[in-house]
Amino acid sequence: MGDLIGGESPLPPSRLRSRLLRRLGRVAAAYCVTKCYETWPELGPRYGLRGRQHLTRDAAWHLEHLDEAVDLGEPRLFDDYADWLTALLQARGIGPEQVAGAFGFLADAFEAAECPPKLEAERAVVVAILRDNQLRLTAPAATLRRKLAIPSMKPKVKVSGTIKPGSDLQRDYFDCLRDQGRKGAFALAESYVAGGGAILDFYVDVLEPVLENTGSLWEGAQISSTQEHEISEVTSEVIHRYGPTAWIDAPPSAPVAVVCCVPRERHRLGLMMVADALRAGELDVLIPDESLTAQEIVDLVNRVDARMLCLSCTLALHLSDASELIALARRSRPSLAIAIGGRALRDLGPGAAERLGADWTADNAREVRRSVSLWSQSLKT
């Protein structure tokens, strides 16, 4: 499975939050790998010499996602992961029985291990989540995520104020990106802006659904990782090129907003759009380097005397880190307004931002722009 699942390396079980997983995770992962090889001998030739390494890493990813679900008390997060992983692998010729099997082997190992009484409750939760998903994935009518497919069309540039889902503009933009690369994408954005379209609308109505579709196509093995990376790079250039032309610099007395991803998160395009929405609302926006730790982000917030901290989180795997960062920022600076948004928040549904300790959220950059206007007014009154 290579680096499909998490992009970088999973945390070693010794660094997970759950005491049970810290204590038994390594042994359970090793058992899972051995059983996978026994059950599917074709894995040996398929993955070659590095097969064990890959499978060990995959087992560690399963444990890390399990840890996140247990820590936040949201078993649904693991279900989502299981669905996503199964669809991803199915598109690459690996059936759901292998994902279900791996979950089952992990559950077997946890059930069989010596476990101190104080960890029994946690063991029951962990095993229940694994077994539940094992059963679900092997059920004949297993329902997995639906793919959004935007059919290909010949580019024909159009500009319109309201854009319906799956509209020509979205398709044209996707086709331009894929077939003509950056030049096609710039030409389309240029014509949209020149025709009086607002850049925040372009972000929300065109770039965002196209990126979502790109992700679905990658997940379904219909485009390569290289194509996915190219599309996101060009999108980033489009945002840099057209975003800053839309508003003037913030006034000298403008409140400062620090805008960043939560630690370990590398999805920054949404964050860049949100930054532009805040700039449109006359905030002085600071985007720190993405490698900062939670403590360094909070130190920065204090140093620049920020009034607002905006965090973006795409992968559910990073929600616990987000909640820790928010708690740290709160303790250090009680008057700070804290917002959190991104795909992981949207997927969790209403009340998620508050559960993580934040003050507010918004589903997209256009809504951020509205919320910021209200917030700025409340500062003046």
Ligand code: B12
């Ligand atoms: C582009 C992309 C990448 C790029 C990111 C480039 C960059 N500089 O940002 C790259 C190639 C680096 C990447 C890497 C990975 N990705 Co990726 N990626 C995507 C993709 C295609 C688009 C994401 C995006 O930009 N969306 C558009 C933005 C605008 O949407 P948004 O972030 O939600 O932001 C809006 C709102 O949420 C809101 N908002 C956002 N932040 C905030 C903050 C606040 C305070 C508020 C109020 C609102 C708010 O406003 C924004 C604008 O309207 C998605 C597909 C998808 N369905 O999302 C996959 C996707 C998210 N990636 C995925 C994966 C698996 C990965 C990797 C793990 C694997 C890999 N090998 O690629 C790594 C992980 C990296 C990491 N550690 O974070 C999966 C995640 C699946 C899951 N389990 O949840 C997805 C869903 C693809 C898929 N369908 O499988 N990815």
